[in-house]
Amino acid sequence: MTVPVVYSACEAYPTVRFVIATQPVASSLFVNPPQNLTVVGVDVKQRYKGTHGIWRLMGDLRREYAIDAFIDLHDVIRTHIMGVYCRMHGIPMSRIDKGRSEKRELTRETGKNLHPLISTRQRYFDAFKRMGFDFGETFTSVYPTGADTTLFADITKPKSGGERWIAIAPFAKHEGKIYPPGLMSLVVDTLSQRAGTRLFLFGGGGYERDILEEWACEHPHNVTSLAGKRYGFAKELALLSHCDVMLSMDSANMHLASLVELPVVSVWGATHPYCGFTGWHQNPANEVQTDLPCRPCSVFGNKPCQRGDYACLRGIDYHAIVQRLDNVINQR
Incomplete structure (x- = not known):
């Protein structure tokens, strides 16, 4: 940030x-x-x-x-x-x-x-x-003139005309910030069935890599997992700069997308945008969350759920997430 x-x-x-x-x-x-x-x-x-x-x-x-x-x-x-x-x-x-x-x-x-x-x-x-430094928000992107497609050539070929690229980062450091993988898989299934749409899955190693690679194997023609590949920030940011939208939790990925002016549909559970950790110049209309009296229960999502069911996340209809993604894409 x-x-x-x-x-x-x-x-x-x-x-x-x-x-x-x-x-x-x-x-x-x-x-x-x-x-x-x-x-x-x-x-x-x-x-x-x-x-x-x-x-x-x-x-x-x-x-x-x-x-x-x-x-x-x-x-x-x-x-x-x-x-x-x-x-x-x-x-x-x-x-x-x-x-x-x-x-x-x-x-x-x-x-x-x-x-x-x-x-x-x-x-x-x-x-x-x-400290005496008074200035405005002039930053736009780490690639202000656009990222050359050769920067991510070892990840994928350049975008074809009319294609829609969607980045998905479904994990976060703590459970209180992760939309249930079973529900997220429905989002991936829905989007992957669309012609002219490519999905890029971002995540870490271990079980994150295993889940994302499983999703990619289920949709080999238009879903690519970057999990655990360690391409480096420069290449991944270059790829993100050519995407149309990112779906992210309240995680670092939301902020990475913000570094290249990529709109983010963000999913919030135990945490809340009111805590002040939203992405740079991201639209509040693209925040997906449920209105529960127990929210937010944590600044960082690291506390056990008071209810024991993470209703703040499980209560979000996956169709609502897909609709929010469509809204962003249609406005670009």
Whole structure:
């Protein structure tokens, strides 16, 4: 979720060098970075492990880049240690306000204070503003002029005229955010029967890979599974940029699609868009959810279902999801 904000900052302040310190796997998300952005992959399991490692990291960053300010966009123990270093060395800093108390009120079992919270995107902007960087939302895509089809040539051939490409990412980190696979398979079956339609399935390894490969085998002519293939963010984002719509849970895939201006139909269960984690410039009309008094019960979907039946997800008719996808496609 940081990419659009950071790229916007770089565009607004071209004479300022911005340095993003993030874990190696996330560093590859910064596709086609602005010239004044440096992305540093930080291995917190080796050289920068533990408190002494984070202290070493700040020393390395200070020597290598002569940093003048520190903006904490994460607000976790590691970044708090980085903040202590900055205070001890006279380096100005600001920190994101995650609104944790507001989110607790939004997700408590009784007496929920149900209203839209400040989006995480806006919280990032506010952290920059407190450091003196005031700018607007200028980011559009990591492929602003379009992604060359050769970037995903080892995944599929270019789209044929009149074809509709639909990306589907049916999994998330926690059960409270996953539309039941049995119901999702009905969505896949329905869409795969349409002429001129191709489906691309996104997921991880293990059981996700097994389920998605099974679906692809059932529809070998127009369903392709990318699960566990490790093509890399650059290739997968290039492919997404040529799709017409993505179906996603409240997961990272929603945000990946947002990096290439791809409309997302998102399915919400234990979590809720009001928590502030919707995708960059995504249309709220494309959010599919049920209206239950227990929702949201969790910010991240990691708590056991209070009812024990995940009615928030099981209660969503798969036809409603298909209809929402059709609405998006027909508007493009």
